[in-house]
Amino acid sequence: MLETTIRNKLAQKDILLMTHIVIGYPNLDTSFEVVRTMVEAGVDLMELQIPFSEPMADGSVILKANQDALATGITVDQCFDFAQQVARDYQIPFLFMTYYNILFKYGVEAFAERMAECGLCGAIVPDLPPEEADEYLAAMNRHGLAPIFIFAPNTGETRMRQIAAHGSGFIYCMARKGVTGLQTDFSQQLGGHLAHCRAATELPLALGFGVKDHDDVQFIKGKADIAVVGSEAIRVLDSQGVAAVGDLIRSLR
């Protein structure tokens, strides 16, 4: 389902944009504003991160956003309500991004059921490798949701094929090692890596980690299908406010 939506969009655009927000950072009202601004600026998909106290795969920008959001007292319940509202208001696919403990504590089946009720399309759970994901995969499948898995720069071809067999919607390719928010070198080597990713799966490819401007997105065109902007949007929000986030998005393609 998510894959079909992506393919339809790809028939009209040479690259799609996926943006990321941390729900409740710096507060829920601003999060609504940011989603509205991003959708109006033309983003094609959005990742909504449910804050977690131990965001191990995130770098300093998103780590701080997680902590600040939690400090406002935001709950998982409120995150569901938020997702339901934006999914009702805007006609683009929304995904949850969070860490596995949030699903595990809620109950994986109940979590997936509520995701579907809220109109979400899928989830990215970076600390849940396919080996540990039986219950999650079954629940996501049952509710027609896309489990998005990750290809890392050091993932070998055999493993890529195994991972892709479990995923749906698209594959999230990391542009480099490390955590979110650091500098990425958009080099020939990265182009080669994306070619390997392409050969290993039929699923659309998203590229994230360090994507921040027009040049980066131009580089990605033709090599992947979706450019993912995460930390940079938070940086712009912090330094220049919500309207500037819209300018950033419009400048990318």
Add this chain to the structure above:
Amino acid sequence: MDKRGYFSGFGGCFIPEILTQTFEELVQAYEAAKADPGFWQEYLDVMSTYSCRPTPLTFAGNLTNHFGGARIYIKREDLNHTGAHKANNVMGQGLLVKRMGKTRVIAETGAGQHGVATATMAARMGFDCTIYMGEEDVERQRPNVFWMERLGATVVSVRDGSRTLKDAINEAFRDWVSNMDTTHYVLGTACGPHPFPEMVAWFQSIIGTEARKQILEREGRLPRRVYACVGGGSNAMGLFSGFMDDPVELVGVEAGGKGLDSGLHAARLSSRDASIGVAQGYKTYFLQDGDGQMRDTHSISAGLDYVGVSPILAHLQAIGRARFEAATDAEVLEAVTLTMRKEGLIPALESSHAFAQAFKEAPTLAKDDIVIINQSGRGDKDIFTVADAFDDPAWKAFIQHKAEQYHA
């Protein structure tokens, strides 16, 4: 794709994809080392020539008389090089790092003992070394920060989250996912993703193996109970593994902080406040809220001030093989004072939790019962905390005088 490293459903390996290859290599190196008798011999050689193994088993005659119950023995892990059991794990992993051909090590530390041990290993084996330590722990274990830096390690003070051990672990993982080609993460306790719980327990098993042999030599029979404090669970796993197949009761003692009803503690297995979750790469009991957000923990001892606990200990509790209790900050200060005055031993505040629980139980046991307490480390590092707890006037005057000298 198989599930690995499960103990009664606890454990596992919940890692981001970027670390998959690194963990495959680590599991391979660990399994090859386990299958190679030469490796363990090399390990024993290092531990007996660089550290102080076998560490003695000390009969505590005065404490035994004082309580009038079981005969109390103390396993002296404080006599390891750097003053704690942490050296056992660190030197073992150091030998593995050599085999894997890596050139840099990183570690988290709470009490600073694991950090100091890692810094000595890195200096001796020629590795670059970075240690992550929560800001609160930097403050309360300052002497160890000094030694790590003198030993050539970079100490990074972690200001995120609760600024204690769990936050240092997160930060070490963030370093590792960038630098795993050159770097090994020397995890300091029997927690984290597979193979760490099992591997750290293996290196620490040297404690229990020695203790069992020593008590049989001295007394000709096994102890009734053995006691160890539980932070992440490595010294407890080390002692327990020597007695796993014996009719010996295994008692783990967690940080009761200001009391189990106060909410200010780090008791995961001995309180009702913890629930099963998945964080820091493994499944176990965590002190967390209903949403799965980790709570702040409290303990007078930095080394026990942690939200999770070894999945192998969670398993031993689940199958009824081990019992878990908690000792409060106040009980711990009383225990360390008594141990100093009666035996002239200075246990670390972490270790003193095991002493406190053994002291509660010793009077109820028969005179021919034997108990062993694991003195996981020495208390020198706690000089500031203990001085504050007793509001030591002479020490305060000295610090003030020293500060004036620096101002001059």
